[in-house]
Amino acid sequence: MRELKILAIVVFFTGLLYWGVEPFAHTKLHPHVPAPDYTFKDVDGLNGLIGDATKGAESVASNCTACHSITAVGFPPVMDDVTSAASYGVVPPDLSTSGKIYNADYLAAFIKDPAKAAKTAHKFEDGAAHPMPAYNWMEPQEIANIVAYLQSIAPKEMTNKEVYVDACQRCHSIKYGDFYGGSMAAQTPDENIKSYMGVIPPDLSQMIRSRSEGFLHEFINDPQKHLHGTAMPRVGLTEESEDQVVNYLTEVGDSKKAEREALAGPFLGYLVIFAIFALLWKMKIWRQVH
């Protein structure tokens, strides 16, 4: 009985200590923010308009392809990454998958006013302009047509890595994605991205370990919530695409997760058996002395 009483005291104080330095301290160090909003309620999006993909194709050809490649329908990039980064400040995205990975309302709002939708207007206050001009002069119906067209040409299925490449890799490197080949470096060269963003965006190799999964979702959905004033744009990923990005970060940064989880059971099972035998042996030995 006395042993159990002592054990209870030890467990109580250890638990209190743990609670204090982990969950309690973390609520103070990382203030709570509202949950991610995958409907992008705050943006001036499609507002219920239904687009016409055929008409959208014309609008895209006359408005977008001067800068953007759409390899899926035969518009290859006009320049290599280095040249286009030097021309625009950052490599413009290929639009082949935009209709799938970005929320439709967000996409419409972005075409209208990129800096506002991305919540990076604070970067362009002193005369600097967002590399993509605002299309707020365009009829909302025409914007809806463009969105409809982009959705019509987008693939139905994408791998986690493909989503990551289209959504993140223009600015972010993820070295551990191809450690020896180097193919997962940011598409925009460091010096361009630095002058565009102010800093070199961090390598994402270990983000899954340095930030929790929950934090990553909150952050990607709206970077300003956790890092007010950051140059990172809100990119407007759908919930599904964002899950795929986080899954890719897990595949790269915590590649042994499945092995770890599979090993835990047998490992702890063995230890339980060891503990039972140790306890039985102890009882046998101590019966002789008590």
Place this chain on the structure above:
Amino acid sequence: MAKITKANSVGEWFDQRLNTTALNKVMMTEYWIPKDINFLWAMGVVLAVTFKLLIISGIFLLMYYKPDVNLAFDSVNYTIMQEVAYGWLFRHMHGVAASVIFLIIYIHMFTGIYYGSYKKGREMIWISGMLLFMTFSAAGFSGYMLPWGQMSYWAAMVITNLFGGIPLIGDALVVWIRGDFNVADATLTRFFMLHVFLLPVTIMAIIGVHFYTLRIPHVNNQSSEDIDYDAEAEKYLAGNKKESKVIPFWPVFLSKDFAVLGIFLIFYFYLVFFNYNFAMDPVNFDPANSMKTPAHIYPEWYFLWSYETLRGPFFDMFGLKAGDIGLMIFGFAQAAFLIIPFIDRDPDILPAHKRPRFFIWFWIMIIDLLVLTVYGKLPPTGANAWVGFYATAVFLLLFASMPFVTKADAKARGAL
């Protein structure tokens, strides 16, 4: 020359040359431990095993780790964590054991304080134990630097900077410790040397001393009874095992230790597999960046209480700067528990529940250390700063009052 005859067994062959039978008696079967003990008496063996886990996992990590500011982070987080077979397991084991060993050290230490196991002949046990606490702290700190993450770098920056506060030699001392004007490659390589060579070797030597210090005064027991070991051992050997107040180290004492160890290992490996972030701070998975200070810099949990005594006095007092007062208290905190045997003025060895005033002292100390630990992690702003200030004051008052508290107990008992 010893008498060597033809041996009839391997055991006998060794016995003739190494006297193994006598050695086994001295070290194991006739090394006497009191019978009146509880599971807290198993913490020594739990610590020895945890240390062994650290050594084994450390050896495996050492095979792939690269002590170079350009290579260290990737050698840990890519090579060991993603490429090497079960590298992640050894790293998690090492990181979690480094943290858990301090939990067990604290339990071991406060068991000693509670039962008065540091005085009247047991001073050397206590002192060698506190030396282990200090060398383990140095090993923890130096090891934390090796992955070269953000917290590695900034903790090294903050802690090495502290030495700058020492009068006259401060600035030169900081450069001497770092091997550079800044925390840099030279700092990493020397802390690597300390962590994988000098400190483990020193720790092993002190563990040897710590075990030896138990020989003469013997291990204390739950009721702090003064046992006549010769008489009790005789009883045991004569077969009166139930009446004897002592048990042999092997197999009786160790059988209890193994049972406790079994339960401890389940807890430990649960943490290794499922709950490791407390020991491997997520911030340290961001590579070291001298241009970017993390939002919050804090040490590992086991240093938080002493770190908070550094931050506790946050305003100038007595004509001294806040930082200097903090540094003095911090310096004192490192060695504070070392002096306990000499400021306890109660001549008797008794558990705290038989020393009513000391009993209160003990629990205030535990609560104060908990408060210091938790507030050591929080940003020292607003009310937090005042909590830290008062908790630091209580910490100092506890040490200042210990001679009087312990003497009052002795007087009330009529021992003085």
